[in-house]
Amino acid sequence: MDTLAKLEILADAAKYDAACTSSGVERGPKKGAIGVASNAGCCHSFTADGRCVTLLKVLLSNACTHDCAYCVNRVSNHVPRATFESAELAELTIDFYKRNYIEGLFLSSGVLGSPDATSERMIACLELLRGPYRFSGYVHAKVIPGTDPALVERLGRLADRLSVNVELPSAASLERLCPEKHAEDVIAPMAQIQASMHSGRLLGAGSISHGTSPGAGNAYSTVKPEARAAALPSSGLARRSGATRGGPRGEAFCPAGQSTQLIIGATPENDYDILTLSTDLYQRFGLKRVFFSAYMPIADDPRLPHPETPVPLRREHRLYQADWLMRFYGFEAAELVAHDAPFLDLDVDPKLAWALTVPERFPVEVNSASKEALLRVPGFGPASVRKICRARRAHRLTFDDLDRLKISVKRAGFFITCSGERSPRFVASPEEIREKVVSDAASSAYNRAQRKNPRQLTLF
Amino acid sequence: MAVEPKAEGVLSATGLTYLAHCAHAPLRFVRRDVAQPALGEAFFEAPTLEALAHRVYRGFAARIREGCPRAECGRCAPGCSSSCVRRVYTIASSDDEDMPEALHAYLVLGFDHGRGVRSLAARDARIAKAEAFHTLAVNESEKARQFVRFSELSTGAFFSLYTPKANVLPLVAGHFARRMEGERFLLADPKHKVAVLFSEGRIIVGPLSPEEVAELSRPHELSDVERSVRALWKRFYDALALPGRGRHERGYDLRAQFMPKRIADGLIELDPTIDDGFAAQAWESAVAAGALAAGVGELAAAQIMKKTLPAFPEASFEAVDGAKG
Numbered sequence: 055m056d057t058l059a060k061l062e063i064l065a066d067a068a069k070y071d072a073a074c075t076s077s078g079v080e081r082g083p084k085k086g087a088i089g090v091a092s093n094a095g096c097c098h099s100f101t102a103d104g105r106c107v108t109l110l111k112v113l114l115s116n117a118c119t120h121d122c123a124y125c126v127n128r129v130s131n132h133v134p135r136a137t138f139e140s141a142e143l144a145e146l147t148i149d150f151y152k153r154n155y156i157e158g159l160f161l162s163s164g165v166l167g168s169p170d171a172t173s174e175r176m177i178a179c180l181e182l183l184r185g186p187y188r189f190s191g192y193v194h195a196k197v198i199p200g201t202d203p204a205l206v207e208r209l210g211r212l213a214d215r216l217s218v219n220v221e222l223p224s225a226a227s228l229e230r231l232c233p234e235k236h237a238e239d240v241i242a243p244m245a246q247i248q249a250s251m252h253s254g255r256l257l258g259a260g261s262i263s264h265g266t267s268p269g270a271g272n273a274y275s276t277v278k279p280e281a282r283a284a285a286l287p288s289s290g291l292a293r294r295s296g297a298t299r300g301g302p303r304g305e306a307f308c309p310a311g312q313s314t315q316l317i318i319g320a321t322p323e324n325d326y327d328i329l330t331l332s333t334d335l336y337q338r339f340g341l342k343r344v345f346f347s348a349y350m351p352i353a354d355d356p357r358l359p360h361p362e363t364p365v366p367l368r369r370e371h372r373l374y375q376a377d378w379l380m381r382f383y384g385f386e387a388a389e390l391v392a393h394d395a396p397f398l399d400l401d402v403d404p405k406l407a408w409a410l411t412v413p414e415r416f417p418v419e420v421n422s423a424s425k426e427a428l429l430r431v432p433g434f435g436p437a438s439v440r441k442i443c444r445a446r447r448a449h450r451l452t453f454d455d456l457d458r459l460k461i462s463v464k465r466a467g468f469f470i471t472c473s474g475e476r477s478p479r480f481v482a483s484p485e486e487i488r489e490k491v492v493s494d495a496a497s498s499a500y501n502r503a504q505r506k507n508p509r510q511l512t513l514f
Numbered sequence: 515m516a517v518e519p520k521a522e523g524v525l526s527a528t529g530l531t532y533l534a535h536c537a538h539a540p541l542r543f544v545r546r547d548v549a550q551p552a553l554g555e556a557f558f559e560a561p562t563l564e565a566l567a568h569r570v571y572r573g574f575a576a577r578i579r580e581g582c583p584r585a586e587c588g589r590c591a592p593g594c595s596s597s598c599v600r601r602v603y604t605i606a607s608s609d610d611e612d613m614p615e616a617l618h619a620y621l622v623l624g625f626d627h628g629r630g631v632r633s634l635a636a637r638d639a640r641i642a643k644a645e646a647f648h649t650l651a652v653n654e655s656e657k658a659r660q661f662v663r664f665s666e667l668s669t670g671a672f673f674s675l676y677t678p679k680a681n682v683l684p685l686v687a688g689h690f691a692r693r694m695e696g697e698r699f700l701l702a703d704p705k706h707k708v709a710v711l712f713s714e715g716r717i718i719v720g721p722l723s724p725e726e727v728a729e730l731s732r733p734h735e736l737s738d739v740e741r742s743v744r745a746l747w748k749r750f751y752d753a754l755a756l757p758g759r760g761r762h763e764r765g766y767d768l769r770a771q772f773m774p775k776r777i778a779d780g781l782i783e784l785d786p787t788i789d790d791g792f793a794a795q796a797w798e799s800a801v802a803a804g805a806l807a808a809g810v811g812e813l814a815a816a817q818i819m820k821k822t823l824p825a826f827p828e829a830s831f832e833a834v835d836g837a838k839g
Contacts, residue, residue: 058742058749065753083695090692096659097772099751099783103759104768107751149743152672152697153664154690350758365758441635448633455636460646 055136057146063136067116067127068162071219071315072345076108076157076192078310079214089151089158089191091214091310096157109160109194110147114138114176118164122232123355124221124320127164131353137166140179144187151191158192158214159183165234169200173209180212192310197247199239206243207307210250215310215342218243220335223328227321231357244339247312251340254307311342318373319366320349320358326396329376329387336380346373372398379405382436383429401492406432409469410484416469417476421450433465453477465491515541516549516557517614520681521606524617525567525574527560532570538622543614574621575599578629598629601648604655607680608647609706616644651685654678658686661777664699666737672699673734676780681706684719691717702730744782751783 077095097106115137118127126133143159150156161179166172176195183189195213197206210216218240222228225237314335316328332344348370351361376398379385383405390404391397399407409416409432418427420442428439438461445451445459453472456463463470467477468487481487515531517523524543531541544550544557551557578598605617619640624631634641657678664672672694676683683703687710690701694712702709704727711718722730761767770778778784 058746061746062749062753065750069754069756083692086696088693088695088697090695096656098660099781100769100772101751102755102761102769104764104772105754105756105759106772107754110750111754112750146746149739150747152666152694153743153747154662154674154693155747348759350756365763367759367763444633445636446633448630449637451636458639458642459636460642 057142060136060138060142061112061146063134064112064114064116064138067133067164068111068113068160070126070347070350071111071160071162071196072105072347073194073217073313073315073343074106074108074111074160075215075313075343076194078342079192081190081309084188084190087188087190088148089189091158091190091192095192098155098157108157109192110150110156110158111160112138112143112162114143114161114163114172114179115166116164117166119167120165120232120234122221122235123353123357124231124317124349126352138179140175140182143179144183144189147183147191148187148189151189156191158189158194160194160196161213162196163198165198169198170202170205172198173201173205177205177208177212180209184212194310197243199235199243201243203243203246206246207250210247210308211305213308215313216243216247216308217313217315218247219315220331221315221317222321223316223323223331224321227323231321244312244314244335244341247308248339250307251311312339313341313343313345315345315347318346318348318370319363324391324396325369325373325376325398326387326391326393328373329380329391332377333380333387344377346370346377368400369398372400372404376404379408384426402488403432405430406465406488406491410488413484417471417480418469419471419474420456421446421473431466431469433462433467433469438462438466464494515543515560515614515618516546517543517560518562519545519547519606519609519613520562521571521603521617522564522567523560523562524606524614525570525602525621526563527614528618528621529563529566529570530560538618541618543618545611545614548611570621571602574602574624577625578631580628598624598632601644603685604651605644605647607651607654607682607685609680610643610647612640612643613647616640616647620644647680651680651682654680655682655686657777658682659689661773661781662690662701663780663782664701665734666740666743668735668737670698670737672697674699674701675704675730676701677703677705677776681708683708683710687712687717687719691715700730702727704731744788748783748785748788 075095076091077093079091080093081091083090095108097108099107101107113127115135116127116133117135117137118125119129121128121130125131143161147156147159151158161176163172163176166175180193180195183193192215193213194215194217195209197209197216197218199218201209206216220240221235222231228235228237228240316332318328328346335341335344348366349359350365351359351363354361376385376387376390379390380387385405385408389408398404402410409430415427415430418431420428425439425443428434428442429436434442441459441461442451442456445455449455450473453463453467453475456472463477464479467479468481468490470477479490481490515527517527523546527543531538542555546559549557579596601620602617605620606613608616610616619638620631623634623638623641627634631641632645635645636642655678658676662674662676664674667673681703683701683706687701690699690710691712695715698713700709700711702722704722707722707724707727709720709722709726709730711720761769773781773784782788
């Protein structure tokens with residue numbers, strides 16, 4: 055089988071993994087090596103469905119011995135199988151990198167016999183890439199649950215980011231759909247990665263790593279680690295968090311941190327369960343990201359949603375919005391979902407939904423409100439708040455000033471005053487605001503498409 | 515003042531008006547290439563004096579950094595004063611005919627207000643414009659970092675033509691040089707007639723003549739592996755598409771939002787001819803017909819290397835990297 059055919063099979067097999075980021079670590083050029091890593095990352099292309107392509111995301115092999123019901127690579131699924139040679143994959147990475155197609159490699163694999171045997175092959179591939187091929191770009195490696203800790207340690211010295219996929223949001227679902235996987239096999243490497251990263255920081259080993267706080271995805275995180283640790287909703291505006299520069303004692307362990315993925319819509323867990331779990335993962339293991347992957351029905355299995363079920367795109371989108379609010383705006387999961395209202399509102403975004411439940415906190419006066427209060431105004435993001443804070447140092451702001459600063463008040467106008475004045479869009483009650491926002495959104499392209507295609511999500 | 519439409523042109527003209535004790539209020543800075551005096555106006559053609567421009571830039575930097583402890587030790591937060599200084603280059607990269615006046619106002623008010631100059635954007639239309647030009651430059655720089663596509667020529671050097679909406683290739687030259695340590699590349703912008711050459715660890719940024727632009731725009735002889743690498747990339751890209759999440763299900767084309775047509779048209783992964791061998795055939799036919807001179811790209815690159823190109827000041831290379839945020 056030639057490289058072209060292998061690449062098609064192994065990229066197709068890896069595409070269900072949502073993670074594709076190249077951020078979280080800054081590494082300059084090295085003499086004789088090729089590649090750098092930048093803290094902000096860089097997207098080099100976008101797929102037909104709009105997802106970013108920043109890494110050469112492939113499996114080392116899709117010949118998997120596990121039989122996870124939701125997975126396209128399960129042993130019982132009859133699909134073409136292929137396995138890359140280490141040198142083949144290393145050369146492909148270098149060739150793509152030099153042409154500015156990618157920032158690096160995302161390496162995952164089906165389970166080739168055992169987790170340890172698979173990890174050994176992944177390590178061999180990365181050692182070749184980092185060693186003889188002198189590649190200094192970004193590498194994201196997937197840890198196979200059940201891998202020996204010594205192998206995880208070696209993998210972490212070669213990769214910038216590691217991830218262990220939780221996949222299903224509860225142990226019961228995992229047991230039902232993945233008979234060979236156990237919750238403790240997923241949790242153990244996450245704890246090990248966190249411990250190794252922590253000891254590495256104490257020893258000062260490695261390259262510059264930014265935003266090492268739990269859930270702080272990059273150096274511009276608005277949430278300070280201390281604030282998160284204390285579980286306070288306070289936050290500051292974007293500022294550079296402390297970068298740790300390593301000493302000469304060797305490569306850093308996983309300098310860009312770890313991440314995980316949760317599949318949405320394959321099992322009955324609600325948004326409350328998912329957001330509570332992701333908060334717990336951020337806090338316990340210092341994760342950089344929790345990715346959500348809307349389940350795409352690929353198998354006619356009674357344990358899974360019907361194959362005709364639409365992909366829950368809007369739900370995935372709302373979960374990402376909620377996750378963003380928790381990571382960058384200082385929100386807590388309990389402010390966005392609750393036991394008695396366990397799903398996020400699909401009609402309005404989570405920040406607006408929250409604001410409508412606390413009308414007593416609004417309106418906010420833009421000339422005197424704190425940065426934290428402004429960040430909680432629906433329609434304002436860190437960039438708008440920075441502009442407001444900068445401009446109000448010079449003079450009191452009016453709605454015309456906001457317009458000149460190119461700050462949209464279409465949404466925020468319901469929740470702010472400028473020098474004591476209300477926006478012309480102001481309406482008094484939360485019900486009216488919601489009605490207006492939903493009515494504005496009704497003409498959106500997404501909602502028009504949904505009306506044309508009125509299938510309902512049929513979970514079970 | 516009719517000035518050369520680049521940072522040094524405006525900096526130099528600002529210095530001249532200061533040395534001539536001119537009041538800034540009645541002055542209007544315009545691009546020399548599109549200058550049209552209004553009734554009662556007279557234009558003075560301001561020469562670009564590099565030494566004076568650098569002196570003004572250094573003075574501006576010192577004034578902006580005054581009283582900022584973070585800037586003094588080189589630890590600037592996003593939005594802090596060092597990015598205010600480097601904005602001179604990002605603002606100047608705009609093609610807009612109001613660029614000289616916006617940059618002039620930014621400099622004059624910057625000398626006046628120090629690092630508070632950006633807080634004037636809500637009330638001063640010229641500063642608001644300067645901010646808009648800066649935003650465009652940052653966005654275009656990011657797009658260049660994302661969507662420049664290099665091809666390997668038969669000589670082993672890498673080559674790319676890329677046309678941004680603002681003159682940002684000098685701003686991202688450092689980024690590509692860091693990425694491509696040990697390689698040689700030529701990155702050219704036919705619209706702004708600028709090329710970035712990286713060879714033996716040195717970056718050279720300089721203007722291109724119309725003949726050089728025409729020469730570089732012709733097809734080049736590619737390396738043996740180039741076509742197969744393109745086919746691999748195209749196959750990889752096509753394999754990534756997920757069903758059930760496309761524009762029909764969403765109702766809008768998310769990809770088109772991130773990759774506008776002007777960029778998508780030049781991308782290998784969106785070229786339908788790559789994978790079916792048509793491109794290879796067309797290329798081979800062109801060679802047979804003598805349309806492609808051997809090593810055209812490399813010859814052009816060699817000619818550019820022989821020229822003594824005026825190097826851009828070091829600050830411009832990092833202008834965007836530090837300002838991002």
